[in-house]
Amino acid sequence: MIRAVVFDIGETLLDDTREWAAWADWIDVPRHTISAVVGAVVASGRDNREAFDYFRPGFDLEAERQAREAAGCGQILDEADLYPDVRPALAALRQQGFWVGIAGNQTVKVAKLLRAMNLPADAIATSREWGVGKPDPAFFDRVVAMTPVNREEILYVGDHPDYDITAGRAAGLRTALVRRGPWGHLWCHDPAVRGSAHLVASSLDEIRQVLTGTRKPAFKR
Template identity: 55%
Template sequence: MIRAVVFDVGECLVDETREYGTWADWLGVPRHTFAAMFGAVIAQGRDYRDVFQEFEPGFDLHEQRQARADVGQPEHFDESDLYDDVRPALAQLRADGLWLGIAGNQTVRAGGILRDLFTDDVDLIGTSDDWGASKPDLLFFERVAEVVPYEPGEILYVGDRLENDVKPAIAAGMPTALIHRGPWATIQWNSDDAKRLPTLRIDSLGELSEQIAKLNEQGH
């Protein structure tokens, strides 16, 4: 039985197009060039942070985040960056009686933004900075299991990346849903792992309510 649903943030709830565009601007790189390099790095199975190294060797993402904040250009997202299906899906899942959470690799600042955006929509919001553990480390998902009041096998983790979301969540004993959007899922969607590993494959968060109900019926 699925009793709880926990969501990743970037490219699951939040469309990061604007955010990566501002990083291209910060680096002084055309946005389409930055996006092309981003896709190439992902397709090669490398860490997305390697993108910054390609344009500026030695680039320190933590330091540059602070540098942006210091000049009034901090990383930012708001209601307009949420995917259109987010609010309706959360409302439906809540109506279905499911426990809901948000947990992703996010900074303290991003965690504050998430809490402002989803104050009444979910039961808990946790970030890698809060927990001192980041995906794909298994410790991150152990933290998820600690804060959700159900067993790991009853927690559906929803994300857009095989390496960061699906594989470590499975290792932690959780069922998973891979959502088909954003650069990672788009590039990985037709791979063998993307076809066989997730419990669910969805094109929209709006599919979750019905798909979870079907899983739970099968569980009986």
């Protein structure tokens, strides 16, 4: 029985369009160009951060993040960056008795920005705060430690087939792939992903409906 739902952040709760546009402007390449290169990297199964190396070999992401902050061009988040179903789905899950958490591979700043948005969640954490990120099993151990329920009672929701679904299931959690962002759309029909995910859904509200029994199919065992 699932009693807690923990959500990934980028392209699960947050639409990353504005942040990728900001990176394109920062490294002075057309926005459609960086989108195309990121898509090609993702389609090949690699980490999207490798896309920067096509424009600047040896790109130091952390150093560039700090430079953006110093220049007053750092990442910002507001309601427009949330997918439309995020706030209502999380609120409904809490109202229906589920413990709701947010945890993903993100910076300390993103954690602070998310907390400032007063999302309907019981806890928010990021990999930089914890000092460990997906797909490391230790990340999911921290997810378990964050929640008040047993490991097998946690559903981890994300868009990435390897970092969220395969790694989450290997760590003993239930997993749901949401079809959004480049990873979710590219890999949602992959047999290995469908074999690993307990559920593939098109929205967070669909996941909520399945959890509450108002929509089929039920989760796979």
